[in-house]
Ligand SMILES: C[S@@+](CC[C@H](N)C(=O)[O-])C[C@H]1O[C@@H](n2cnc3c(N)ncnc32)[C@H](O)[C@@H]1O
């Protein structure tokens with residue numbers, strides 16, 4: 062895990078070519094390496110059989126692929142699987158595989174814990190323990206046993222993508238580049254609370270779908286639920302989003318956890334309509350997944366349906382998102398590895 066060798070996984074084509082040149086190999090070997098990794102998902106440099114034995118040996122002296130298998134997998138009765146992957150620095154992150162009819166979505170993590178400290182989120186309760194490298198993020202895809210079944214990736218696991226933006230952009234570049242996974246950006250959604258400057262950069266430099274965690278259209282209430290509101294308010298976020306086109310390939314959605322008696326009133330619904338007026342977007346209503354010691358509870362089904370119908374009838378297309386993997390604590394906002402780290406250190 063703590064290999065002194067550098068990881069090839071996570072390197073762009075340019076970087077792979079430069080690495081080859083530095084080792085005295087032709088630059089096109091970089092393209093061959095990219096193909097072996099990003100198309101064939103090889104686990105060992107020695108499996109790259111169209112590279113000469115001599116060059117494979119040279120490469121293996123300085124580099125490893127950098128992939129690490131999950132050390133644990135928990136299976137939900139609904140088919141969801143939660144994996145525990147090691148990181149470059151001996152920590153762990155959770156990744157959730159969600160099969161559904163003809164789709165299979167992977168919910169990936171980008172940090173160990175999170176700095177944003179949203180009141181309702183178990184990852185926030187863990188505190189911040191570090192950001193993942195591009196290798197760590199891509200490894201959750203690369204080393205997934207179901208990698209060939211994946212249709213979608215969502216950055217909705219542990220951590221705030223805008224707080225690890227360079228690595229998110231490198232990861233999405235490799236996932237969408239012709240030399241990489243060659244996925245359409247339409248298959249990737251990045252979820253964020255909104256972080257000043259970072260969100261703008263993401264919107265400029267990526268074509269992936271965007272999901273914004275809204276949770277309240279009322280500034281003071283959103284700040285009480287999500288301290289990140291003080292850094293970038295929901296009205297600033299929406300004004301920024303109005304500069305981009307979401308009417309074609311790229312999709313914009315807003316996530317809204319419905320808390321009973323807190324943010325589920327008709328006034329809230331009216332404010333959401335006002336806030337999102339004229340924006341090409343959809344709203345996903347999410348059931349609150351209860352966190353120990355947090356004095357919030359989810360709204361009942363009837364109220365969620367009323368909210369959905371109100372918003373949809375006011376031209377804000379709204380759906381209720383199904384909760385998956387709740388029995389194994391894999392649903393939105395339930396991911397935390399603080400206990401795992403303690404348990405694993407104890408076992409060692
Ligand atoms: C865990 S976050 C990760 C992505 C990013 N940090 C964000 O907040 O958008 C993914 C989604 O889960 C939601 N979430 C967090 N805690 C939750 C909970 N206890 N129940 C339901 N959804 C939750 C977040 O609000 C967000 O929309």
Ligand code: SF4
Pocket residue numbers: 175176177178179182183184185186218219220221254394
């Ligand atoms: S909801 Fe997202 S931003 Fe908020 S604490 Fe959880 S992971 Fe961080």
